[in-house]
Amino acid sequence: MWGGRFATGPDAIMEEINASIDFDQKLWRQDIRGSLAHAAMLAETGILTKEDVATIIAGLKKVEGEIESGAFTFSRALEDVHMNVESNLKDKIGLAAGRLHTARSRNDQVATDMRLWVRDTLDEIDGQMADLQLAMAEKADTYAGAVMPGFTHLQSAQPVTFGHHLLAYVEMLGRDRSRIRDARARLNECPLGAAALAGTSFPIDRHMTAKALGFDRPTANSLDSVSDRDFVLETLSAASICAMHLSRFAEEIVLWSTPQFGFVRLSDAFSTGSSIMPQKRNPDAAELVRGKAGRVFGALQGLLTMMKGLPLTYSKDMQEDKEGTFDALQTLSLCLAATAGMVRDMQPDLKVMKKAAGLGYATATDLADWLVRVLKMPFRDAHHVTGRLVGIASEKKVGLEKLSLAEMQAVEPQITDAVFAVLGVDQSVKSRVSYGGTAPANVRKQARRWLKQLSK
Numbered sequence: 001m002w003g004g005r006f007a008t009g010p011d012a013i014m015e016e017i018n019a020s021i022d023f024d025q026k027l028w029r030q031d032i033r034g035s036l037a038h039a040a041m042l043a044e045t046g047i048l049t050k051e052d053v054a055t056i057i058a059g060l061k062k063v064e065g066e067i068e069s070g071a072f073t074f075s076r077a078l079e080d081v082h083m084n085v086e087s088n089l090k091d092k093i094g095l096a097a098g099r100l101h102t103a104r105s106r107n108d109q110v111a112t113d114m115r116l117w118v119r120d121t122l123d124e125i126d127g128q129m130a131d132l133q134l135a136m137a138e139k140a141d142t143y144a145g146a147v148m149p150g151f152t153h154l155q156s157a158q159p160v161t162f163g164h165h166l167l168a169y170v171e172m173l174g175r176d177r178s179r180i181r182d183a184r185a186r187l188n189e190c191p192l193g194a195a196a197l198a199g200t201s202f203p204i205d206r207h208m209t210a211k212a213l214g215f216d217r218p219t220a221n222s223l224d225s226v227s228d229r230d231f232v233l234e235t236l237s238a239a240s241i242c243a244m245h246l247s248r249f250a251e252e253i254v255l256w257s258t259p260q261f262g263f264v265r266l267s268d269a270f271s272t273g274s275s276i277m278p279q280k281r282n283p284d285a286a287e288l289v290r291g292k293a294g295r296v297f298g299a300l301q302g303l304l305t306m307m308k309g310l311p312l313t314y315s316k317d318m319q320e321d322k323e324g325t326f327d328a329l330q331t332l333s334l335c336l337a338a339t340a341g342m343v344r345d346m347q348p349d350l351k352v353m354k355k356a357a358g359l360g361y362a363t364a365t366d367l368a369d370w371l372v373r374v375l376k377m378p379f380r381d382a383h384h385v386t387g388r389l390v391g392i393a394s395e396k397k398v399g400l401e402k403l404s405l406a407e408m409q410a411v412e413p414q415i416t417d418a419v420f421a422v423l424g425v426d427q428s429v430k431s432r433v434s435y436g437g438t439a440p441a442n443v444r445k446q447a448r449r450w451l452k453q454l455s456k
Helices: 012-018 021-044 050-069 081-093 106-142 162-187 206-212 222-227 230-256 284-307 316-345 350-357 364-375 379-396 405-411 417-422 425-431 440-455
Strands: 147-152 155-161
Touching (some): 021 050, 021 206, 050 081, 106 162, 147 162, 147 350, 155 162, 162 230, 162 440, 364 379, 364 417
Antiparallel strands (some): 147 155
């Protein structure tokens, strides 16, 4: 490939460190798509004859078919996917294959391939995120009124509903999808034609190749075109945030499925056992989703570290952008699929959740709100009165609703027996009618809004 400048071949260790075909063969579809667009443009501009280009296109189709069928053998001696495709094309069509590389470089070629691959993958991941949102919204609609404890500091805070809790993650995934789509929009410029770094003296039509490959426009600066990996960094950043969201939900599934919580049960399909303890049901799918987030984060940090010291334009360091990116996005895809499976599979224990919702004086805020709303008490005073009543109930080891009216009036004489209507968990969640609140009617409305939106 570049032997004209060198008298001998590379050392075996050099070949080992230099070859990327073991991982960049994943780009073969994108590489052939880019070559087909480039060849068509070379014919249209008269840079190559239509006869040569027809031969090249037919040959590329044959190469594509062989790779698709598994009959193609990738060679490490040829370094990368680009040279493997070109070498095989030469075997099929002869000297015309060498003309395909006119007015381009592997620098703009790999930048184009990588943008195409990332774009394709983002579209797939966006679809998976939507499927997980759908699974959660369906479950939220079903359990819009199922009372459970809401937590701060992992301590019982106020009653909420299971549907409301799930919709929180639907909102997170909505933001994740927005970030993914923003990243896709920004990456959708075509580097092809920037050549090695300075552009080319051939009269190419970069707008034609950009359009043929589904890009919005060609990139505007040839130096930036071949050295930019912002689109990968942005994608990995968005992927990392999504992986973090999935990890948070996975942690909750791990907690909820313990005997100490007992809020949900996963079926055998998403649980494993123990080699020594026959009673165990381990939520390993959730634990692995939680653990695999670190791989996604690591890919982002690795690429940031690799890029931070690179001068313009292309350096071989940039070959290291691929393995981490491929692994991170494949990992995210697997985690999204596993989480959607767990959501559809898990069954909540409504009685256990409702009982837990009443623990820890979770309706104390409802009592304080009642004092403000009915007795017109300043909230800070109501907070103080409620705190004293919680202290009394705690000493007696009973819930607030078990205190007598006389005990309450000993702290605040104006309290009437109407207060008991707000001390139940069902009344608590029904009262949270503010927009975005946990009232079952709100939750159903939001769940159905999402279901309608996702159905489009």
